[in-house]
Amino acid sequence: MKFSSQTQHKTKPKLLHLLLSLILSLSLIIPMFGSQPLKAYAADGDMGAENGGGGTGVYDGGPLSSRTGWIFYCIDLSNNQVTPTVACTSSGPIVDKNGKSLPSSNISLQSRYGITASGWQIGSDWGPPHTESGEGLGNKVKDYMLEDGAGGHKKAYNLIERAFGQSYAEQWYNKEVYLVFEPFYWYNALAGSGKQIGWYCMTSYKWGAFHKRLGCPETGMSYFKRYTNKVWPTCVKLDGSAETAALGYSPVSGAQTNTAMATKNVGAGIGIVWNDDNDAQTTCDETKQPEPHEPADESTGVYKIVKSYRIRNLDTNVLTDKGTYVKTDSSPKISIEDESEYKLIAWKTSTTYKSDISSIKWESTVPAVHKQSGTTPTTIEMKAPETTLYLSGWENVSTTGLKEPLAKQAALMYNLLRKVDRTRSSDLPSVKLILQKK
Numbered sequence: 001m002k003f004s005s006q007t008q009h010k011t012k013p014k015l016l017h018l019l020l021s022l023i024l025s026l027s028l029i030i031p032m033f034g035s036q037p038l039k040a041y042a043a044d045g046d047m048g049a050e051n052g053g054g055g056t057g058v059y060d061g062g063p064l065s066s067r068t069g070w071i072f073y074c075i076d077l078s079n080n081q082v083t084p085t086v087a088c089t090s091s092g093p094i095v096d097k098n099g100k101s102l103p104s105s106n107i108s109l110q111s112r113y114g115i116t117a118s119g120w121q122i123g124s125d126w127g128p129p130h131t132e133s134g135e136g137l138g139n140k141v142k143d144y145m146l147e148d149g150a151g152g153h154k155k156a157y158n159l160i161e162r163a164f165g166q167s168y169a170e171q172w173y174n175k176e177v178y179l180v181f182e183p184f185y186w187y188n189a190l191a192g193s194g195k196q197i198g199w200y201c202m203t204s205y206k207w208g209a210f211h212k213r214l215g216c217p218e219t220g221m222s223y224f225k226r227y228t229n230k231v232w233p234t235c236v237k238l239d240g241s242a243e244t245a246a247l248g249y250s251p252v253s254g255a256q257t258n259t260a261m262a263t264k265n266v267g268a269g270i271g272i273v274w275n276d277d278n279d280a281q282t283t284c285d286e287t288k289q290p291e292p293h294e295p296a297d298e299s300t301g302v303y304k305i306v307k308s309y310r311i312r313n314l315d316t317n318v319l320t321d322k323g324t325y326v327k328t329d330s331s332p333k334i335s336i337e338d339e340s341e342y343k344l345i346a347w348k349t350s351t352t353y354k355s356d357i358s359s360i361k362w363e364s365t366v367p368a369v370h371k372q373s374g375t376t377p378t379t380i381e382m383k384a385p386e387t388t389l390y391l392s393g394w395e396n397v398s399t400t401g402l403k404e405p406l407a408k409q410a411a412l413m414y415n416l417l418r419k420v421d422r423t424r425s426s427d428l429p430s431v432k433l434i435l436q437k438k
Contacts, residue, residue, distance in 0.1 A: 061097055061188030061196060063227035065128040066090070068185045071109050071117055071203065074160065074168055074177040075272075077302060077384035079247045081113035082177060083164045087120035087184070090128035094120070094186055096199045102186060107201040109184055112264050129183035129235040134226065136235035138271045141181065145273045156273050172275060174301045175332050179273040183236050189214070190221045204233040204269030208261025218257040230255040238267030247272075247384070280335040280379050281327075283307065283391060290341040292323050299331035304388040308359035309342055311394050319360040319394075326355050332382040334389055336374075342393040348373040349380070353388045362392040 069089035076082050087109045094102050109117040126144045130136050149155035153169075156179050161169035171177045186201035192215030202210060207228060211220070220229030233256040238249045249267040252260065260266050283305060285296035292309040309322035338344050345362075352367035371386045382389065 061199075062224050063185050063187045063232065065130055065132045066092065067187060068128045068130075068183055069094070069109075069120065069201075070124055070126075070129070071111060071182050071184060072159070072163070073111055073113075073115065073180055074164060074172065075113070075180055075247075076177050077175075079384075081111060081115055081180075083168060085109065085111045085115045085117040086163045087117035088124045089120060089122050090124055091122075093122055094201050096188070102199050102201055106199060107186075108206045109201070109203065110206060111180075111182060111203075112205050112270060130231055134231045136231070136237075138181075138236035141236065142271065142273050145179070146276060154275065156275070170300075174299060175275055176300075176302050181236055181271045181273070182269055183232065185227075185232055187224070190216065190224065192216050194221060194223070204228075204261050205264075206262075207232070208256075208258045208263075208268075211258040212262065216258065218259065219255050220258070225255070229257070229261070233261050233268035236269065236271035238270060238272060280333040281305070281330045282335045282337060284337040284339050289339060292325060292342065294325035295327040295330065297327075300329045301331040303330045303332050303334070303382050303386070304328050304353050305330050305334065305391070306353075306355060306357055306388060307391045307393070308357045308362050309393055310359040310362070321359045322394075324355070324357045324359060330389075333379065334382065335379045336377050336389075336391065338377050339393065344375070344377055345392045345394060346373070346375050347389065347391050349382055349386045350388050350390060351385045357390065359392065362390075366390045366392075 069087060071085050071087045073081055073085045074083040094107060096102065109120065126141050128137065129141070145154065145156035145159070147155050149158045151158070153161075154173075157169045157173055160172050160179060168177060172179055182203045182205065184201060184203045185207075186199060188196045189198060189200045189210070191197050197214075200210065211228070219225060234253055237253070238251045248265050249270070250265070251267045256266075256268050261268050281295060281299040281301075283295050285293050287296075292307070294307065295305050305327045306324060307326070308324045311320045311322060312318070313320070336344065336347050348366055348370045349372045350367045351369050351371070354365075354367050358365050367388075372380055372382075380389070
């Protein structure tokens, strides 16, 4: 017992010491996870460290995914903004870390096309442009917009209808306009010296120019570089697609300079959503076969289809014009087809529209510049600056001075040879020779 009593007497101070050490350790750790940031001071200003999501370089007053929002609008195929600019935050209001609203003079929600939003709404259904760890969510936003929504329409369609009206929603559906997103964000801005100068809210387009005026390094301040010159310019960016290339934008990745952020024709901080669920316009109207005719009324859009018909006589090699037919309002996706009697000879797209095409001089009268061309049926998708698809076709060839069975045989032989190598009749002397011997 005596030994036991002495042992307990010696152990109490050790337990008390361990307990005090544990309490002290917890008192140092707990503030790191609390709502109030632990202040830290740097030589170039008060940069209080905030919850950083695993050491991502977020600072008190710096960019956070919760301090983000969106502007959106529509542009046409010639790269012009055609609607007002609408703004909404990702979640809460535009306030500083203390909940105080930013002065309106410090908020610039202007699109890359120069049109400023008149105000802003709080919250969006599709969330912020990036995660707290710096993962861009542009593709997820695009996927969300192309999901089926109310009324059997895409969510992008419904958003455009609510914001700009049904006419623009229909134009988006027909690929006559694109829906454009730009993220904006706000934080306590830094001068070139690193001194905090107040809270500002802008898109990356405006932030680039603002940083340049402040004298900040081209690739951003060391504190916020990851966010202001890497995450934010590229969290919603242009895809490497023909649609966006036709608009003159270039996809970007990685850290960007302030100059690049402030340049219109660089795909930094901008994302485009186009309808990917539009059926192809066909060139043949089955109800009007076999006579020459214009394409069926299956779509609307800014593109035009010009069909020219002609007949070639095998005996004389003379071409006869059978007319030109036009559809002036087609969607960009077009299915080029053979018809029951008129077979496709060639097709070309052009940047120029001309309706009075002479079918017998088709090759020389279709306007340049040709962007796409071919000699076989296919499905194409036209893109700005293309405006018009030109088609040339002729009927099963005719003959003169021949018995009906022989004429049919000649026509069948001619079409068979065309299917093999698409060679024109003028290059087929063997056909004429056979007919002459008969």
